[in-house]
Amino acid sequence: MEKRGVIEFNWIFAVIVGAAILFLAIFFVGRLTGTTQYLSETELAKNFDILLNPFASIGGIGQVSLAKTIDMPQAIQINQTCNAKENRITMFLRSESSIGKKWGEWSAPNQIYNKYIFSGSFMEGKSFDVMSKSFEMPFRIDDTIYILDKDYCFVNAPSSVKEELEWINLTKVQFVDSASACTTASLKVCFDMSCDIKISGQCVDAGCADKYDYGTVQKSGKSMDYATSSLMYAAIFSDSAAYNCETSRLISRLKSIAGILKQKASRLSGCPTTELISKLSDLESSSSSSIIDIYKISQEVNNANPIECPIF
Amino acid sequence: MDMQPCTDGDKLQLKACNQNKITLTMENKKAQEEIIGFMVIVVMVIVIGLLFMFFLKPKAPAAQESQQVSNLLISISHATSACDKEIRDVAVMCMNSENCNNENACDYLNKELPSLIDKALNKGGLGNVIGYSLVINGTSIDINHGNKTATMSGAVAPITSDLKMELKFYYP
């Protein structure tokens, strides 16, 4: 009888202690998983920012500098807001989770001060087309980065747009001759015709190389003025809040660079820079909120750049 | 436990006593084996843990040596010489036996290039360089300094179809 009692006590003791150890282990693993997930989402957000670095400030001029499809190991959601006053973009990121809830925790906010990203404020997907193009007005300001998470169908695009975008083979951009050839889920981009996104070219002056040098983009009931193809693509691929904010940031930078060039022009002795200095001053102090007006002044600046001693 | 030999009592008691002793001995041995087994596991975990800690020390960032050498060579070739021509143009002048700054272009390069590279090395960013060589193929410029080793980092900058600059840094 005593023998049986000894064995039973042994087992009871083992079970109680085993259960306590298991409980502690599961509790700490749960806590650790939460912390690890937050850490990895924050690291992912920072790495996404670093992934975009090759697209920023490449230093090229003219056509699209770089285009690539970024494939993430699992689906991610990106939430970004632009703040023109603070001159930054705040980006939150989270990835699909295989344990528990479908989406992990949002990462810590990642503040980006050195990029101009045109995209939707909320994006979701596993694969993103990323493209960058130099923004010049008339001198180079920086590279504009476009992130595409949706499909776009360009209907009867002008040759300048087609030549620029077709060769880079973006998976989310399609060129067709009529809207009926577009895939159902894609956003239709039409030139001087009504559809999801309508581009209206307004450049008809003598100095215009192309009708679409400046104009308006109508999208989701909103109208956005653009100038140069960089901002035309920006208006197509982003929402109006992001577009207006990022354009405002770019214009501030343009004015800053105009100020530097004005001072440089006055340092270069012997070089006929009087008219250029005056036009740069107009550009620097322009209070117009219209991007088209600023574009027109920038064209005057370009014409005033002396041929014998170009300042930019 | 009493391990004295079983002697007293009848045959049955002796048998039971011996059996008990054998059982106890076996149990003792089993218990000792279990303890040893457990200690082996504890020691293994400690050793593995120590190894982990040892290998977790953050390593110093690798020197960006190759790219640096390339950047240096390109920057040298575009630097302006005393005769208001880029170094790469002076190399062409050397090939054509022309003068730069009132002296033979090749003599000018032989004098200035080592000074230029020594200043760049003093500034750092190129790692622990113990020797270098700068050759402008197509000319007589063949500058060597310090020791040559098997561990090296180099770059080539083409100037013309007949002319190229080659810079190598040697490490211990």
Next chain:
Amino acid sequence: MQKKLANKKAQVKIQEMAFVLVAIVILGGIVFIFFSKFQLANVQKAAETVKQKEAISLLERISAMPEIKCAERGVEKFCIDQDKLEIFIPMAASSAYIKQWQGMQKVSISNIWPDEKEWTIYGKWQGNFTYSTFINVCKQEFKEASSWTCSLALMEISYS
């Protein structure tokens, strides 16, 4: 006698269990300490890697900044414009640009040859880690035609 033996056996068993538990707790404690150190090292390494990548990409970005980069008739040259650099330096610490240097302790350009000169774009004190790249710093002059005089320079970014 048998009862006494049984009691002793039971006590031995309890002692055995107690020792095993103590050993497991000590082992668990050691494993936990190692794991915590491992996790901490991982976090520190991740932060260190991010800072390294930021420093390297900042080097590339600064040399491509239109505020200081050489340019002539839309053709961008691989050099820093000395005049633009000197005009830009007082602006580098302004609210428009200060966030560009975030996390970095010092950003500077030093002329190496033919003459020596240093321009500090941002910061004062050298950090523990430094990344650098060789560049040309060029000055535009105009005597009948535009010309550029270039020197060999080193751009450095340091952080702690």
